[in-house]
Amino acid sequence: MSWFLAHPLTWLVATLLAYRLGVHLRDRTGHPVAQPVLVGVVLLAAALVLLDVDYATYAEGTTIVTFLLGPATVALAVPLHRQLGRLRGYALPLVAGLLVGVVVSVGSAMLLVQLLGGDELLARTVAPKATTAPVAIALSRTIEGVAPLTAAIGITAGILGAVAAPTVLTWLRVREHRARGLATGAVSHGIGTSRMLHEHPVEGAFSGLAMGLTALATSLLLPLLVPLFLR
Amino acid sequence: MRVVSGLTWLLGCQLVGEVVVHALDAPVPGPVVGMVVLLLVLLVRRPPEGSSVHQAADALLPHLQLLFVPAGVGVVVYGAVLRQDGPAIVVALVVSWLLGLAAVGWTAQLLTRERAR
Numbered sequence: 001m002s003w004f005l006a007h008p009l010t011w012l013v014a015t016l017l018a019y020r021l022g023v024h025l026r027d028r029t030g031h032p033v034a035q036p037v038l039v040g041v042v043l044l045a046a047a048l049v050l051l052d053v054d055y056a057t058y059a060e061g062t063t064i065v066t067f068l069l070g071p072a073t074v075a076l077a078v079p080l081h082r083q084l085g086r087l088r089g090y091a092l093p094l095v096a097g098l099l100v101g102v103v104v105s106v107g108s109a110m111l112l113v114q115l116l117g118g119d120e121l122l123a124r125t126v127a128p129k130a131t132t133a134p135v136a137i138a139l140s141r142t143i144e145g146v147a148p149l150t151a152a153i154g155i156t157a158g159i160l161g162a163v164a165a166p167t168v169l170t171w172l173r174v175r176e177h178r179a180r181g182l183a184t185g186a187v188s189h190g191i192g193t194s195r196m197l198h199e200h201p202v203e204g205a206f207s208g209l210a211m212g213l214t215a216l217a218t219s220l221l222l223p224l225l226v227p228l229f230l231r
Numbered sequence: 232m233r234v235v236s237g238l239t240w241l242l243g244c245q246l247v248g249e250v251v252v253h254a255l256d257a258p259v260p261g262p263v264v265g266m267v268v269l270l271l272v273l274l275v276r277r278p279p280e281g282s283s284v285h286q287a288a289d290a291l292l293p294h295l296q297l298l299f300v301p302a303g304v305g306v307v308v309y310g311a312v313l314r315q316d317g318p319a320i321v322v323a324l325v326v327s328w329l330l331g332l333a334a335v336g337w338t339a340q341l342l343t344r345e346r347a348r
Contacts, residue, residue: 015297015300015301016297019294019296019300035296037303040296040297040300040303040304041299041303041304044300044304045303045304048304055304055305058301058304059301059305062300062301065298065301066301068291068298069262069298070242070245070261070262070265071238071241071242071245071262072291072292072298073245073262073263073265073266074241074242074262074265074266074268074269075241075288075291075292076266076288076292077244077267077270077273077288078269078284078288078292079288080266080270081270081273081274090343092342093338093340093342094339096338096339096342097334097335097336097339097342098335100334100335100338101331101335101338104330104331104334105327105328105330105331105334108327108330108331109323109327112319112322112327113320116319116322116323117316117319118316118319118320118323122316122319122320126323126324126327129324129327130331132295133299134260134298135260137302138260138261138263139260142260147302148305151302151303151305152302152305153320153324155303156324157324157328158299160324160328161328161332168329168332169332169336172333172336174333174336174340176340176343178343179336179339179343180336182335182339183332183333183335183336183339186331186335187328187331187335188328190292190296191299210335212266215266216263216266219260219263
């Protein structure tokens with residue numbers, strides 16, 4: 001049994017099965033909480049704790065999944081390229097909105113967490129939370145945060161968007177489709193985007209666009225922003 | 232072969248990105264530079280919709296959530312940190328998420344209205 005639990009393939013197959021179950025639940029129930037990533041993380045974290053398997057064993061088995069984050073990030077250029085035509089006449093709202101978003105997302109997260117008693121390491125860790133996971137992980141390493149914790153916080157921000165973004169945007173009186181998409185992609189990256197694609201085609205497209213551009217803008221601005229918001 | 236061809240484009244662009252980051256000592260992750268490299272390739276080469284690189288991206292991106300799972304499970308390892316700083320992280324996360332959403336939504340919508348007038 002311990003041989004089986006230590007085998008890398010066990011955890012790769014378990015991850016794929018848990019993800020598939022998550023996809024099935026999403027498609028069957030349509031409930032916003034039934035996100036495949038949430039189902040996968042909850043099931044595998046529970047399995048590791050219950051079976052007393054350490055994370056290093058799990059991480060070794062799922063190296064190939066984590067490796068694919070690189071080419072997946074590169075692949076974001078494809079949806080970005082498809083939407084370039086929709087940008088005509090929308091450059092100012094797009095650029096201004098996303099730049100304001102990057103500063104507010106990074107600044108408010110860093111200041112709030114320090115105000116509530118967190119240390120400098122925690123402030124660096126929360127800084128890239130609004131970007132898509134592959135970028136958040138890479139950026140967290142670059143600015144010396146705790147990368148897996150950044151990913152977890154970012155994923156939580158993504159799930160928050162998938163569950164609540166459309167309702168909150170209506171409450172904030174943001175009704176223009178492009179603006180709704182941009183706002184969601186800017187704070188909830190790919191997970192928020194997957195929800196917006198179900199809401200409205202334009203919202204989905206602009207959410208994906210915002211995810212890519214926010215990742216890009218945050219990557220460029222983060223080294224300059226982080227020192228500004230450390231107390 | 233199309234799968235291999237598409238993956239080669241993605242990994243090739245990532246490699247170019249890694250080389251650029253290494254050469255310039257840039258504070259940007261290699262895959263992000265790779266994204267810009269692929270965007271330039273798409274603009275210059277104009278591959279038709281359904282090309283191998285489109286297929287690879289369309290195969291990979293719908294399952295982006297799967298790729299987040301191992302990192303998410305990493306929360307288990309940092310459970311101790313979370314327990315100590317948990318409330319600070321949760322409050323900062325939710326409030327910052329809300330502020331960011333409002334900032335982007337309001338800014339973009341306001342500027343669209345201004346220009347429409």
